[in-house]
Amino acid sequence: MKESLTHRQLTSLIQISDILNSSLNINLIIDSIMKETVSVIEAADAGVLFLYNSEKNLLIAQSTLGYETYRLMDVRLIPGQAMAGAAFLERKSLLFSSQEQVKEAYKTLSNQTVQLFNQSVPLYPYSAVCIPIMSKGQCLGIINLGSFQEKVRFTTSDISLLIAISHQAAVAIEKARIFEEKEHIVDNLEILNAKITQQNQVFSRSIELHNYFANLAIEGEGLSSILDYISKIMGYECLLFNNIGDLILGRSSNKEKEPLLANITKELSSHLTFENIKNSVKELKIKEINYKTFTLPIGSKQNWLGRLVVCSENTISEVDIAALEHACTVISLEMMKEQAIYETQQRLKGEFIDVLFSGKMDDSLLQKAKNLKLDQNGNYIVAIIDINGNSLIQKRRYVLQIINRVLKQDNINGLTVTKNNQIIILFSFERKSTLPYSKLKVSQSIDYFMKELSLKRWEINISIGVGRLKSQLENVYKSAQEASKCLRFIERHNLSTNILNYSDLGVHRLLLQNSEEELEDFIYETIGPLLKYDRVKKSNLLNTLSYYLETGQRNAETAKLLHLHINTLHYRLKRIEDILSINFSDTEQFLNLQLALRMYHYLQGKLRVSGKSMTTELEGREIY
Missing domain, CATH: 1.10.10.2840 (PucR C-terminal helix-turn-helix domain)
Known part of the structure; x- marks a missing residue:
């Protein structure tokens, strides 16, 4: 095998070297090695090039010539198996001079691999040669050539040329792999750079929007301005719900889409409860158009305030999601501020109600009544709501929200306040209002409130006592006493109804005495x-x-x-x-x-x- 290469073989080797060095594409190089090797070795009718996969410890067929490729490319050899496996394990060229030697080598294969070989070519080679592709003491793969001519055999001269070709192949494969690794590194760097650029954009945009939303809050612009920005500048339809699913504010990106808000609210109303949720995406189909709604929670588990819902025909970008999350932080602070103001108002109203229901009137109380827009000479009816059930403290606040919404919708003036497990409603009417009108408005409001409450399906029990109409603020305590008597009557006598009006008791007032x-x-x-x-x-x-x-x-x-x-x-x-x-x-x-x-x-x-x-x-x- 140490014979010198002939002039023709040297010329062929130079041509192969030029071809292998003309590309850095690993797949193209492997195919070129196989094609050129079979073409310059006269005894070779077919060939397979295996590359070693160190992670799987397998020789895997990468390129074939003269075989049914789609079959042979599924071949996997363990080092030591068959001719190629033996050459890989011994790290040297192996010559199989007869068909019997080839068949003997095949005996180490699994039945499945033998079938793949048989399906690729119907005959065993009459002779075969396997040349390892070596680089720095490591075997990169095997060049396996076969002759199907009975009287043609591989010579030592062929092996010398194949060894020289394998050296060229090793250099070309190593160069291609290094280039491939560098390309992969470059691609990864480009991807990483794109991600960094995108994250910088998100970060920059987030800071910009955070500062903008924070300035809105500092300047006291309120929730309305925040939602205006989301709709007009960011281009989304947006809705702000409180913690029981009631719509607080809604804004549309343009007037043409304003009707869309009502449809979104209607579609989402059954899904929006006071239970806490994470960010979520829901698809809605409205008037044959598919919309994506993105829901973000407002507040924390300890202080759940509501949720922001934005709607778009397109997918919401990460930059905008980050911006919306900043908006939710500012909205949360704004709502907590409103909540703190509301709780302070409740405390002050509670102190006012305590004195008012004691029947002790003085100038200080009259001034507080004036500040609360209560007419000293107006007409008043007191209703007291008893609440019992699970999560009482939390749900009492939600019940109060529903009452306030009902009073606002019915254009009824008055005052609402929570006291222990009760909610007190002071209905206020003008001096000229008649008794039938006042009773009707109170009855309608309570009925509407009970219907709204039933839709929530909360596990709470409600009892409502209603006092009679009293003229002048100084007599309100009498209506409050009557409302309390009605509640005691409901509790004591297990009535089928949970709403009792003192004026409807008639002679049954004797039962209270x-x-x-x-x-x-x-x-x-x-x-x-x-x-x-x-x-x-x-x-x-x-x-x-x-x-x-x-x-x-x-x-x-x-x-x-x-x-x-x-x-x-x-x-x-x-x-x-x-x-x-x-x-x-x-x-x-x-x-x-x-x-x-x-x-x-x-x-x-x-x-x-x-x-x-x-x-x-x-x-x-x-x-x-």
Whole structure:
């Protein structure tokens, strides 16, 4: 193998060297090595160039000539396997002079790899040669050539040329790899430089916007100016919601898109609760146009204030997201400032209400009332709301927000304040307002408030007591006392309703003036025998009496409602008179009977009959 190269071989080697040095593309060099090597070695009919992958410890086919490439390129050899694996392991050129030697080398292959070889070429080579590509003592790969001519064999001269070619190939591969690594480094540097440039832009833009938003806050421009900037300058539709999902402010990038805000609010309303969330992206389809909404939280878990929602047809850039996050920080500070002002106002209002409800009027209180825009000679109604449920302190604040929104929408003047587990509403009306008008406005506001509250699905129980209309501020404490009595009445008597107006109680106010024991004694003395008779005889005379009173003692109408013959009704009424020892024509007895039935309606289920619990009911009907 130490024979000198012939003139033709030297010429071929120089040509191959020129070709390999003409490119730094690793794939092109590998293909050139394979092509030129097969072309200058007369015995070679086909060849494969394997490169060693040190991470996987495998020889991997990189280029083929004379084989079915799509099959052979899947070949992976472990060092030591087959002819190429043996040459790699021994770090020297190997010559396989016969087909038998080739077949023997193939025995070290897996069945799957043998199949790949067989599918690439139907015959085993009659002879083969494997030349390692060496560089600095390391084997970069193997050049594997095969001859399919029975009488043609590789010579020592061929091996000498192949060794020389492998040296040229090693240099070319090393150069290409170094170039590839440098290119990769350059590409990475360019990517890194682009990221740094982008981050600098984001940072610069963020500082610019942060300073701008901070200046807005310092100058007292408020939330409106911040949202104006987001919409007009940044070009987004933006909405600011509080912590219970109510819209505080909305701004559009132009007038044509203003209707879009209402649609976005409607679409998002079911998803916006007072629960804390992280930044989120949601796609909405409005009028056949796809919009992307980006939601950012305002405040912290300890002090959750709301969220900012921006909307765009395009994806929001990282620069703008960073800007919006700065905006949220400033919005948070602005909302916390408003919250602090609000809490101070609540404290001052609470102190005012305490003195007002004590009934002690003085010049100082009148001045505070004037500052609160309360007319000394106006008309007032007090409503008190009892709240019970989970997360009471947090939800009490949310309930108060809903009340304030309802009052604002109904254009009702007044004052709201939280006290312990209660919310107090002082409805204020002009002196010329009538009693029916005032009662209607209060009733409508409470109904609207209850509907709004039901949509929130919070686990809280609400009871509302409403006092009567009082003229002049000095008499407001009386309305407050009446509202408190209504709440006690609801709690004491387990009413089916959770809203009670003192003016609707009528004669039932007597229930507020007496103990339950006294009321039970009166009921038992008046209709007790009839209740006992119904229970023992399993009759229903109390029901007959109830219908009789409901119809205003009209016999024909009562008989029709009870599906009775008129004579049967007469018999029942006479039996009731006998059991109770009364006469319906006696005005005083009849009044007592009506009062007892009304009280029984409110207290049923809690009465005593001979020391036992009484469960007789009036079939759920109201008694006149």
